[in-house]
Amino acid sequence: MKSDFFQPAPLRSELSFDGRRRVIIDRVSPEIDGGRFPAKRASGERMIVEADIFTDGADTVEAELLYRPCGAKDWVSVSMSPLGNDLWTASFITGAPGSYEYTVRAWVDHFLTWQKGLKKKIDAGQDVAIDLKIGAAIVELGAARAKGEDAGTLHHHVGILTVGDPVTAVDAALGEELTAAMQRCPDKSIATMYEKVLLLQVDQRKAGFSTWYEFFPRSWGSEPGRHGTFRDCMTILPRISQMGFDVVYLPPIHPIGQTKRKGRNNSLVAAPDDPGSCWAIGSADGGHTAVHPELGSMEDFEAFVREAELNGISVALDIAFQCSPDHPWVLEHPQWFRWRPDGTVQFAENPPKRYEDILPIDFETKDWQNLWTELRGVFLFWIGKGVKIFRVDNPHTKAFPFWEWAIGTIRDAHPDTVFLAEAFTRPKLMARLAKAGYTQSYSYFTWRNNKHDLQQYLTELTRTELRDFMRPNFWPNTPDILHEELQSGSRAKFIIRMALAATLSSNYGMYGPAYELCEHLPVAHGKEEYIDSEKYEIKSWDLDRPGNIRAEITAVNRIRREHPALQQTADITFVRIDAGEGREHEQLMGYVKRSDDGRDVILTVVNLDDHHTQGGWLRFPLELFGLPHTQQFMVEDLLSGNSFTWNGEWNFIELNPHHMPVHIFSVKLPS
């Protein structure tokens, strides 16, 4: 159980390492659980690495960040800079999706140490004759390492330091020519490499910035009541694309079981024509690698995926590892299920609740290797059909080690895959799924509705270690969750929650048709289930119905596409908004986001009150940008198109929810 990791070089009694490596590299970040898990960035994002770096005594230290694709031989080096308090930093822009590794190297620079001491001695009026000779020896060693013209330059300086007149020698010793040439040939012979090589998972761009639209294909038949097909669904792709969505997510598309099929509104007995829940997977027509016959053929599905790509849209499939009693696996692999003393398969239960239409898989089966391989094969099958994005149903009810293995090995071959964990569960489990490989995670956003809760949740997501491995995906609704906040049907509230999701998180999505149309009736008071839920029946949506918020969704998505500040989640700063008398405003919430390069700055202000106009004094944090609190600057509301000149940090804001409960300001600051 003890690995080499526990016998670091300095404890090996045989002294078979190089003890002259005097620089210490400590607390490199990001480093998830001591390097056990990779940090994550999307392709094209900036990766910032920090480390404590120092040595004994007063010698000058230099350091570099090293990174490379896993398997590559050569490191790419980025020079690190000190931030103070022995903390150093460097960054790079990530490349193509894949696994990368990074570490830090640092060394004592004897030339810079000598040069610094020389300068101090000269300033103190001390004799430096011997120091110049010491420097000549250091430069001579540099000349032996140097390449090209530098070697000549350095040899020339050795001469000056050795035999030049004192004034010339000192000028040369402190001069830029010598310094630059020496810095091109640092002596790394006894440099320290950080003890660990850390892993970085670079994901495809949509891992970091994506806009999801969920719909049930069977509701898009060419005429009301007719079962929709993949071919039918092709016709709505241009419309979804025009609204600014770039991922369409389909609930399970597999054959649906007959045994114990659920009827409308989750009734225990289905009517003969009820289509059943598409999460009750598997029938005589096949299981997780088949398509429900009424949706069309596999070729139709592949054509749908291609058509989506032509519209700039990725198709995300829902993978739910559970079986209807009619699933082929029950007969083919009975050992993957638990059997009861009465000879039946154990159905899903959470006592005293019973879910008899669903059989859970037994991850403690002795045949677990074949089970794991078959389950992973489901993903590989759909990858073969052109799918790159998977939304995984309830991953926290399947064994965690399976996910780490399955996602890890799939990503090795297909680094552009994205896995979204639908785990609405306890915080530690959600974090572990993200560490174990999930690219994105459903979040608690749906249940964070007041200003305090939203700010606290965003702080947790962006200011703790979660920032480096868990990418939240914010959904104002799902087919399972119609939050009480939306049940009034207030159009402004739907706009508010959509705008919050879209501007707080770079990844967001909605159960589209119901959200666009502000569907708001629950199955019963106090429930979060929709009445007449599409989960159990075929719906027919009139997307042009009055009161829809298509225009607002389209506008917000356009702003997201045009503004890099909204294409990332980690950089967010909440601003102070006063209601008067120094009291924090309870309904107006504002936050600033900046793009990686700092050039794009967006200030979003939301009125959380969907009934009343709210006004308050907003303090824009000019200090974030190194500007005085009296700075004059322009802001443009990207929703209304209106521009304003703001004089200094404090400015009055007012939002009428019946007109538009949100400002999304592009902030134009002097650079």
Add this chain to the structure above:
Amino acid sequence: MKSDFFQPAPLRSELSFDGRRRVIIDRVSPEIDGGRFPAKRASGERMIVEADIFTDGADTVEAELLYRPCGAKDWVSVSMSPLGNDLWTASFITGAPGSYEYTVRAWVDHFLTWQKGLKKKIDAGQDVAIDLKIGAAIVELGAARAKGEDAGTLHHHVGILTVGDPVTAVDAALGEELTAAMQRCPDKSIATMYEKVLLLQVDQRKAGFSTWYEFFPRSWGSEPGRHGTFRDCMTILPRISQMGFDVVYLPPIHPIGQTKRKGRNNSLVAAPDDPGSCWAIGSADGGHTAVHPELGSMEDFEAFVREAELNGISVALDIAFQCSPDHPWVLEHPQWFRWRPDGTVQFAENPPKRYEDILPIDFETKDWQNLWTELRGVFLFWIGKGVKIFRVDNPHTKAFPFWEWAIGTIRDAHPDTVFLAEAFTRPKLMARLAKAGYTQSYSYFTWRNNKHDLQQYLTELTRTELRDFMRPNFWPNTPDILHEELQSGSRAKFIIRMALAATLSSNYGMYGPAYELCEHLPVAHGKEEYIDSEKYEIKSWDLDRPGNIRAEITAVNRIRREHPALQQTADITFVRIDAGEGREHEQLMGYVKRSDDGRDVILTVVNLDDHHTQGGWLRFPLELFGLPHTQQFMVEDLLSGNSFTWNGEWNFIELNPHHMPVHIFSVKLPS
């Protein structure tokens, strides 16, 4: 460079592990830098371990903390308890000094899972006939694992569950007899072991609780002006012991160089009879393994160590790895030093300052293996003479990897050694020295004088990761540091700083004679050096001089010895003291400390103002002890002997610094 650590089981593509181990063990603490460094506890202290533990789904989890001395085969197991939010904990009292390892094991308990479900189904009035049969199968497997009488008990229960009447079967299923027997034979066959085995360094008791007295042996000659000897010093040991000190720390006792010897008050030229600084180590009489001839013989030193032990006192030696130009190493190992172009050895410098009486050792020497071995040999030599405690001079100016190797390998053979790092340097370096093996660390206490700074510093030491590996040692003065606060000579101020050090930190010390006598004159205004410093001359101390604070020191040390709450540093809670109108009192500071077992509770209150009587309302945190804010309880001031009855949390406190600026209350709470 990649170790096995980076290929955890779930990523191995060959599936050669057991994937059925479904429990996840995450974020075990303490875990220093991902397990790279050991956590530290003193012998007899409680070691508390926490971990996030959970599994997929709703199954019931059980967990145990495992620990053992390194090299032992069998683990000791301690059952863990859930604290909520998937966090589990367990603890144990540490044993003899040495290296220990610990980890966590957890498993799904199918019996408890079944029992929990059964109870819910019964409560819901469901039929449980099949469930009882399922339980019988689980109990039957338990019977096969059980030992002794339990096997029979479990077999009997299998019968009841299988064929008993329903009421009897249900009673038995939920009964204590079955539950207890099953809990004695849990199924750990597919338990999860945490991926790492972590290290715990258990140090001798004085590592965690020690009271240091520093003095210069040469000043204790039998008559004024005569060079003191080890034999002379034996006579003051009973007095030091009676004052409550258990470590005497001697500045270097080695031969002192002649070349460039420093004179009185650090003058560059010594008078013929100047004894020189004992940190200029080495002469023709020997180096780091010799004693200065005027102090006596090696036998005298050994006799002194034995005499100290008889007085309950450990002798701490000062190990300063630097050489006078006369040190034997300069001739014997010239390769361990840097040589200048003029043929001289490079002396210590921090440009433009020069320290020509001191030669630094070159840790980049090609002969580093021999150098390291020789330096470590210095410690081993003195360990052979009975010394267990070392105060190391400026360890941050020697290579960090050397310390990790030297202390690590010395502790393997001598686990009861203690190393105190005299590194008054930047925070990251101090932390690294502690991680690399130092048992105790000098601290910033000397420069933390107001309430805000003291509270902030203690919070950093006790509420961050430092708590688990860095043990501060608080010194109100040293021969190098007479802080400005003390330069007024105010007797109350000396008592305040002593009491703060002694009650804030379980390890504290003083440069004794000067402190007892309130010596307070600096060499110059704005300097922290003593005038006529004992570092450069032989002093003669009249310890009975009026104004001394021996009685106060003795009283505080007695209270420390009698109260376990003051024998640890990590458990400290600052209390609120109001000056009136809700304002925090700026001069009165109070803090509560609790012993490991919670039975000893000490409330210290200090008036930081050494001139004026200060009063205020102190809020005792009754909630820490689960008591109502109206609780009546007794407090006894251990310094004055006076007892008070306090009614509820708020009580008035007043301290007259001219009488006694400190209360140390023993708090008697109902249990």
